[in-house]
Amino acid sequence: MSLRAENLGFQMARRALLEAVDLEVMPAETLGLVGPNGSGKSTLLRLLAGLWRPTYGRVWLDGRDMRGMPRREIARTIAMVAQQADTGERISVRQAVALGRTPFLGPLQDWSAQDDAIVADALARVGMTALAERSWHSLSGGERQRAHIARALAQQPRILLLDEPTNHLDIRHQLRILQLVRELPITVVIALHDLNQALSCDRLAVIDGGRLIALDTPEKVLSVEQLRDTFGVHARLLRDPQGGEPVLHFRQLR
Numbered sequence: 001m002s003l004r005a006e007n008l009g010f011q012m013a014r015r016a017l018l019e020a021v022d023l024e025v026m027p028a029e030t031l032g033l034v035g036p037n038g039s040g041k042s043t044l045l046r047l048l049a050g051l052w053r054p055t056y057g058r059v060w061l062d063g064r065d066m067r068g069m070p071r072r073e074i075a076r077t078i079a080m081v082a083q084q085a086d087t088g089e090r091i092s093v094r095q096a097v098a099l100g101r102t103p104f105l106g107p108l109q110d111w112s113a114q115d116d117a118i119v120a121d122a123l124a125r126v127g128m129t130a131l132a133e134r135s136w137h138s139l140s141g142g143e144r145q146r147a148h149i150a151r152a153l154a155q156q157p158r159i160l161l162l163d164e165p166t167n168h169l170d171i172r173h174q175l176r177i178l179q180l181v182r183e184l185p186i187t188v189v190i191a192l193h194d195l196n197q198a199l200s201c202d203r204l205a206v207i208d209g210g211r212l213i214a215l216d217t218p219e220k221v222l223s224v225e226q227l228r229d230t231f232g233v234h235a236r237l238l239r240d241p242q243g244g245e246p247v248l249h250f251r252q253l254r
């Protein structure tokens with residue numbers, strides 16, 4: 001399923017947080033969003049998810065203007081894992097993940113064994129099965145993050161939006177989540193700070209000062225010049241001597 005931002009802009013308290021972004025995410029593509037702190041990545045994700053209304057411009061979901069779509073229909077299509085997302089409820093991990101099924105339940109659609117299986121599968125995919133009956137409040141930051149991702153997977157979205165999903169995760173779980181995301185046969189937009197992790201995306205969008213300033217393959221976008229101009233660091237692209245994969249090495253600009 002495709003997702004398109006057309007001349008998308010967002011202002012808050014007369015300040016432009018996002019300006020004139022044109023961007024199309026292709027079906028089944030993993031698009032990475034990179035950019036300095038405060039550049040507008042989370043703002044763009046919230047607009048793409050339909051959580052915030054754009055000040056101007058539009059979001060198109062498979063050619064349909066999102067403004068005319070009912071909230072429930074959007075929730076059946078798009079799942080978002082926000083940064084520092086929390087649930088205030090006194091519920092178990094399994095119950096929190098089961099909330100992902102909400103858009104599919106209704107007066108004519110009771111909770112079913114299939115919903116149970118979907119929730120169990122989502123918990124297993126993020127390695128949270130053993131913690132399923134624990135209280136949400138007892139989880140560590142990384143465990144909560146994984147449970148949020150499981151909730152999004154339980155939604156069985158066709159588009160998944162992830163805001164720095166590897167924050168709080170140990171390196172083993174970072175790699176596990178990134179591999180999981182890569183293998184999902186759906187459209188994914190993922191904001192990442194780790195530029196080495198961003199190298200594994202199909203394409204990267206660079207956001208700086210609320211504007212989209214580059215959109216291309218990772219190796220083209222993460223050029224020495226771009227990294228110096230946007231992130232203010234000196235970078236070298238090396239090759240792993242074993243597999244030949246690209247690896248970025250950084251140092252401060254003098």
Ligand SMILES: Nc1ncnc2c1ncn2[C@@H]1O[C@H](COP(=O)(O)OP(=O)(O)OP(=O)(O)O)[C@@H](O)[C@H]1O
Binds near residue numbers: 012035038042043
């Ligand atoms: N609720 C808000 N009220 C006022 N300003 C906000 C609000 N949310 C975000 N901003 C501002 O909007 C700008 C863009 O923020 P955003 O969270 O989109 O950036 P980001 O690229 O996701 O940053 P980070 O990498 O630090 O997570 C920042 O300057 C931020 O301070």
